[in-house]
Amino acid sequence: MREADLIICNAKELLTLKGGKTPRKGVKEMNSLGIINDGALVIKDGLILDVGPTDEILRKYDAEEIFDVAGKVVMPGFVDAHTHPVFYHTRENEFEMRILGKSYVEISQSGGGIRSSIEAVRTASEDKLYDLARKRVMRMISCGTTTVEAKSGYGLTTESELKMLRVIKRLQEDLPIDIVSTFMGAHEFPTEYKDNREEYIRILLEEMMPAVAEAGLAEFCDIFTEEHVYTIEESRIILERAKELGFKIRMHADEIKSIGGAQLAAEVGAVSADHLGAASEAGIVAMKESGVIPVLLPATIFSLGLESYADARKMIDLGLPVAIATDYNPGSCNCDSMQFVVTLATLQMKMTVAEAIVAGTINAAHSLHLGDILGTLEAGKQADFLIMDMPSYRYLPYHFGSNNVEMVFKKGELIYENIDIEIIEENIRE
Numbered sequence: 001m002r003e004a005d006l007i008i009c010n011a012k013e014l015l016t017l018k019g020g021k022t023p024r025k026g027v028k029e030m031n032s033l034g035i036i037n038d039g040a041l042v043i044k045d046g047l048i049l050d051v052g053p054t055d056e057i058l059r060k061y062d063a064e065e066i067f068d069v070a071g072k073v074v075m076p077g078f079v080d081a082h083t084h085p086v087f088y089h090t091r092e093n094e095f096e097m098r099i100l101g102k103s104y105v106e107i108s109q110s111g112g113g114i115r116s117s118i119e120a121v122r123t124a125s126e127d128k129l130y131d132l133a134r135k136r137v138m139r140m141i142s143c144g145t146t147t148v149e150a151k152s153g154y155g156l157t158t159e160s161e162l163k164m165l166r167v168i169k170r171l172q173e174d175l176p177i178d179i180v181s182t183f184m185g186a187h188e189f190p191t192e193y194k195d196n197r198e199e200y201i202r203i204l205l206e207e208m209m210p211a212v213a214e215a216g217l218a219e220f221c222d223i224f225t226e227e228h229v230y231t232i233e234e235s236r237i238i239l240e241r242a243k244e245l246g247f248k249i250r251m252h253a254d255e256i257k258s259i260g261g262a263q264l265a266a267e268v269g270a271v272s273a274d275h276l277g278a279a280s281e282a283g284i285v286a287m288k289e290s291g292v293i294p295v296l297l298p299a300t301i302f303s304l305g306l307e308s309y310a311d312a313r314k315m316i317d318l319g320l321p322v323a324i325a326t327d328y329n330p331g332s333c334n335c336d337s338m339q340f341v342v343t344l345a346t347l348q349m350k351m352t353v354a355e356a357i358v359a360g361t362i363n364a365a366h367s368l369h370l371g372d373i374l375g376t377l378e379a380g381k382q383a384d385f386l387i388m389d390m391p392s393y394r395y396l397p398y399h400f401g402s403n404n405v406e407m408v409f410k411k412g413e414l415i416y417e418n419i420d421i422e423i424i425e426e427n428i429r430e
Helices: 026-030 054-060 092-099 104-109 115-123 126-142 158-174 197-215 232-244 261-268 281-290 298-304 312-318 338-349 353-359 362-367 420-429
Strands: 002-015 035-044 047-053 061-068 073-076 078-080 145-151 178-186 220-225 248-253 272-275 293-296 385-388 405-410 413-417
Touching: 002 047, 002 054, 002 385, 026 312, 026 353, 035 054, 035 061, 047 054, 054 061, 078 338, 078 362, 092 104, 115 158, 126 145, 126 158, 126 405, 126 413, 145 405, 158 178, 158 197, 178 197, 197 232, 220 232, 232 248, 232 261, 248 261, 261 272, 261 281, 281 312, 293 362, 298 338, 312 338, 338 353, 353 362
Parallel strands: 002 061, 002 073, 078 145, 145 178, 178 220, 220 248, 248 272, 272 293
Antiparallel strands: 002 035, 035 047, 073 385, 385 405, 405 413
16 A cells, blocks of 8 residues: 555545646536545645545555544635735724715725825834734634735835735745735825825836845735726836736726726736726626636625626636635725635625635636646645535535634645634533
C-alpha cells in the first residue's frame, strides 16, 4: 500500500469540481460538481494525492491519520476574490443612514463613504491595522475561506497605501491561507484633491504606483470606475500605466450606473470586472469575447438595500465564467461569510447551488490566476478543503445565518475546527 499523511474517508458527498484547466463556463460546466458519493481524499505533503470511492482508496493507501467523515460533505475551500479587510473604523452609522433613506452616493458626496475611512487609516499605526485585519481574516477562515484577495485603498497617499500593503504582506506571512494583494489607490479622490482630480491622478501615475511596483507589494491594480468616482477616460489612463508597471488588472465596474466599465475591462485586458450590477448587454458580450471573469458581489447589493443584482443568469447562459465574492469592507458590505454569499447568489441572482459553489471556488481561483493550484479537489492541487456538517451540498444556501463548517484544511493541515457545539454539550453535562 502507498503511504500518505492523511485520508479523509466516507464523505457522503465529495465535491471534486474536477474539470479542465480553464474557468468553468456556461450552464453545463458550472453545474458539474464532480461528486463522488462515499468519497475519499488522500493528502501527502500538503497536496492531493488521489480522490475516489472510499473502498478503493482504502485498498490502495494507508496514512498516519484517517478521518472518518461519514454523513458529511467535503468540498474545496472558498476563494474570496474581492475584499477590503484593512481599515480602522467600521461604518455602521452609514448603514442606519441608508435604512433611513440616504443613498450610497449621497452619503459619499456628503463626506461619508470611502473618504470617511481615510483619516483613521492614515493616522493608525501599522501594528494596529494589522491586528484589526488579522481578526477579520480569521473570521473569514472560520466561515470556510481558504484563499483571500485583499485590497488597499483607504489611505490614498503614497505613504499610507504602502502601509496598508505592508499589512497585507504581514497577513500573507503570518496566516495559514493564501492572500493575494491588490493595490487600489484609485478607490476614491481624497478630500484634499476632490477639486483637483488631475493632480491626484498625477500622483497615482508618477509617484504612488511606481513606489508600490518597486516595493513588490501588490500583484494586481484595481480602480473604482463609476460616474461619481473615476470616469472611463481617467480609468483608461490609470490602468494603462498600471500595465506598464507590471500589474495585472482588476476593476470595480458598472456597479451603480452603466457607463462602459465592463467594455473598458475588456479593452484593457482586465483579469476580472467586479460588481456589474448595471452592466449592459454590450458590456457582458465584450467581457466574454475578451476572457474577463465577472466577479459578482450580491452581499453588497443586499447591504445597500437595492434590487440591482448583477444578471448572473444572462452571463452564465452566454457562457461567461461567473465568480462570486463577499466584498467585505467597512461601509457598503460588512460581510465575511462566503456561505451567505452563496445563499444570496441562489436567491437573488437565480444561480443554481452548483453554479454558486463553482463561482465561489474554482472560478474565483482563476480570477486570481490560481486556478492551476487550487479551487478543486484533484490530484496535484493544494489540499484546501472543508468538512461541512450538512447532508448534501444543496443544504449550503438553504441553511443560512449560521456556520455549516466543521473543519477547515489548508495544504492538508487543519487550521480551524468549529467546536462551539461540543463546548455547549460539555457545559450541559457539567
